[in-house]
Amino acid sequence: MGNPKAFLTIHRQEAGYRPVHERIDDYSEVEQTLNSSDRRTQASRCMDCGVPFCHWACPLGNKQPEWQDLLYRGKWRDAYRVLEQTCDFPEFTGRICPALCEKSCVLKLSCDEPVTIRENEAAIVEVAFREGFIRPVQPVRNGKRVAVIGSGPAGLAAANQLNRRGYEVTVFEKYELPGGLLRFGIPNFKLGKNIIDRRIRLMEQEGVVFKVNTLVGSEVSAKEIAATFDAVCVAIGAEVPRDLPIEGRNLKGVHFALELLAQQNRLLEGIAIPPKSVINCKGKKVLVIGGGDTGSDCVGTANRHGATSVTQIEIMPQPPVGHNPETPWPMYPQVLKTSSSHEEGCTRRWNLASVRFIGDKNILKGVEVEEVEWLPAKDGGRPEMRKTGRTEVIEADQVFLAMGFVHPEQEGLIKELSLAVDGRKNIAVAPTTNQVAGTNIFACGDAVSGASLVVRAMASGRQAAKAIDNYLRDN
Structure with a gap:
């Protein structure tokens, strides 16, 4: 050094x-x-x-x-x-x-x-x-074609790597613009979408083809994909949010977090939203259920809308500040994280479980919550939750559910692709490796691992590209 x-x-x-x-x-x-x-x-x-x-x-x-x-x-x-x-x-x-x-x-x-x-x-x-250090490269083509389904961080990484290896790559995206979670999940105040546009332009200059507003299985059939491409990479992410099926769930004013975040990003892109579907927090009492990054993003967005108040609750205990002896390195440190959104105005509370949504004439008015305690497990495993019976009502005009995502639902698409490729109806669809049951179908990112980090999705996309390259070199 x-x-x-x-x-x-x-x-x-x-x-x-x-x-x-x-x-x-x-x-x-x-x-x-x-x-x-x-x-x-x-x-x-x-x-x-x-x-x-x-x-x-x-x-x-x-x-x-x-x-x-x-x-x-x-x-x-x-x-x-x-x-x-x-x-x-x-x-x-x-x-x-x-x-x-x-x-x-x-x-x-x-x-x-x-x-x-x-x-x-x-x-x-x-x-x-x-400074112009980054310039488009023009790879020597090898005559083989690969379809990438999904343009989030995993799909983009796979497409970039495959293109650089000489494959003709087409990326299919069901939404209006490429980027996946980067585009329609992460707020602009954390990642400006001009940054995504700049990279997409570069990839297009290098030969990657993006087809947006194209849902594989609908606008493009699995049979067409199988007949046109030498390999397919499934990078559709984990999009199904974890729900909270308690009393009053269908009241007007209860939304999934990504309903707010994706809509706001679309509005900033100039994409029209039907007036009746617009979610606006101006003058509203907002409650965010879930203490992670997605919940924090809702806090920042609600503040920018002009919410009267923003409260974020979490069912787990408040983590310690700075250092947590329960999560020593090399474990990821579970410590209190105060984001830029929290600094902008937010009441944060922990150890609260949601009991029911309360409404009047089908309109949300508040959420009944109950304080819980976490008891150490006797076997050293996950702590056990105990209800205390102490309840209260938090006034809220809008609630955003930011509790993570359930296991990815890629099975239907992979089965459809597998049937189109070689007629097999029964096929393993939760691979621990990128390749699916010896076919020319590969999967990567959250579609394999479940919801995770952007950096892990990119790593998985690179691994999938390498696996596809190895497969096509041998076939």
Whole structure:
């Protein structure tokens, strides 16, 4: 390393967020950036550890010490060349990844000041775009064609890798624009959609074909896909949200989280929404059920709508601040996370289970909740929940359910494709590997693993592309 002792004298410096009073009235990205000099100084803090736990923890296997050193030396182009070897879209992960690498950084484990790996990654790729280091490549075609169904992070990574290997790739997307969860799930204030558009344009210039508003099995039949392409990659994600089937569930005002988030992103894209279907939180008392990132995104969106109040509740206990002895490294640290959305205004509560939705004339008025306790399991397994009988009613005009997603429902599509390929009706549809039962059908991302992180979906897409390449080289 150029400065092996920098970590002793230079503290972690984050770019931080735009002021609340400035960002609360728009949907632009809330995160700021450091200047190039400060960014290089932050990169100098990397110690080039003998065992780089950051590299080990990253699902993509990013070579953080290598590109940190190059960044510190001002070799931005070389830093990007190392970064792109393992990460197809650092402009995405550099903005929205929870940075598993930073949770494993030796400076995190020793003094709670990890290297700003995620922010450095975003800085490198933005310089690469700005300075023209990223240019379209024109791969030599091998004459084989691959269909990718779904254009989320897994599908895009698979398509990018296959295209670079010389395959003619067509990506089928059922919605209006490509991007999947990146486009219609993550708010613009975390990931500006111009960032997605920029990458899609690049992929199109390199030969990838995107067909939007195209639902495989409807607009395009499985038989047509099977007859046209040499292999198929299923990357349809895990879209079915976990419901809360309690009394009053059908009251007007109770929505899934993605109903709000996807609709808001569509409105910002200029996509028309029927007036009767518009969800607007202005002047409303909003309750978000679920304490994770999706719930936080609902909080930020409701605040931007002008909600009167926003409350977020979680059935689990409040995690500790800073360090949790119950989740030591290498476990993911379960600690209190305060997002930019929480800073903008939100009442947060824990240990609350929802009992029933309360309404008047079919319109939501509140939610009855009950306090619960969590008791350690005798066998050391998952804690046991105990109801306390202490109930209350939280007033609410709108409720957003942000409780995660159920197991992906890719079985029907894969069976349909399998039947079209070789007539088999019975086929394994929950593969532990990317290939489905020896056919030319492959799956990746949340369609295989269930709902997970964008970075894991991208890693899975890369693995699927490699498996498809190996298969087609042998057939």
